[in-house]
Amino acid sequence: MKRIIIIVLCLVLGLWLLIGCSNNDTNQPDNKETPSYNEVDEPEADEEFDEAMEELGEALSYLATPGWPEGKIPDVIPEYPFGEVTNSGDGGDGQYFILISPTGKDELAEYLTLLEGQGFTVSGDDSARLGTVAVNFQFNTKEVLQMIVTDLGTSEWPQLMGDVLPPDAGxxxxxxxxxxxxxxxxxxxxxxxxxxxxxxxxxxxxxxxxxxxxxxxxxxxxxxxxxxxxxxxxxxxxxxxxxxxxxxxxxxxxxxxxxx
Incomplete structure (x- = not known):
């Protein structure tokens, strides 16, 4: 019964957001482009949107898998020490997704430094790799960080056209x-x-x-x-x-x- 209530709440919130967006579109003059969300200067609309997203997030949290996914990702990846893991799941094709909040860019920079100290090769401010394990980062919102863990693994040296010999390093x-x-x-x-x-x-x-x-x-x-x-x-x-x-x-x- 609880699951049904949650799903209904999600549908209602989604419909409310859809109707709100449609009304905003119909009120725009024909000769004026609709501004993006970041360009709208309407504090009340922003506040209503944020509240709706918080309510939707709270409803979806009942279906989430919180906590660091120990045993589901390679052990070489240290636990993210800031915020909380609100959800995680297997995305298939060797990928695992982790959502963390609240956290910010400065804390991510500290985590990348931690990874580098543990032997990872860090590229820019959004990715790191150790062997065949790669971790990519992106902020879905200002305080919601998504980690994408990929482990392609390795395989035996294959038989290639031209009898290419295997490398001595790498x-x-x-x-x-x-x-x-x-x-x-x-x-x-x-x-x-x-x-x-x-x-x-x-x-x-x-x-x-x-x-x-x-x-x-x-x-x-x-x-x-x-x-x-x-x-x-x-x-x-x-x-x-x-x-x-x-x-x-x-x-x-x-x-x-x-x-x-």
């Missing part, structure tokens, strides 16, 4: 993405396309990975090497390219094009 981040090429792609000359990322290595390690392939029939050097292969009876030139390096990870591209 870890394969997730799996190699191999594109499904269409008939038109092949008519254009593209017969193979794959991409992958290595983490926990230096830029020099990325270059060393490329140069390691020279002992296995590849030609070239530094950031781009080539090898002749045959795909579906078509002679192609296979290219392995070190695309970019940032924050302890390197991106690589492996493509085969029909020889002219």
């Amino acid at each position: 870890t394969l981040y997730g799996e190699v993405y191999i594109a499904e090429l269409s008939k038109s792609d092949k008519e254009y000359g593209n017969y193979y396309s794959a991409g992958f990322t290595l983490v926990d290595l230096t830029e020099e390690d990325c270059v060393a990975f490329i140069e390691k392939q020279l002992s296995n029939g590849w030609e070239g050097g530094y950031d781009m090497i080539f090898k002749d292969v045959t795909i579906d009876g078509v002679d192609c030139e296979l290219m392995l390219q070190f695309v970019q390096y940032y924050d302890g990870q390197g991106d690589f591209l492996l493509e085969a094009w029909k020889k002219q």
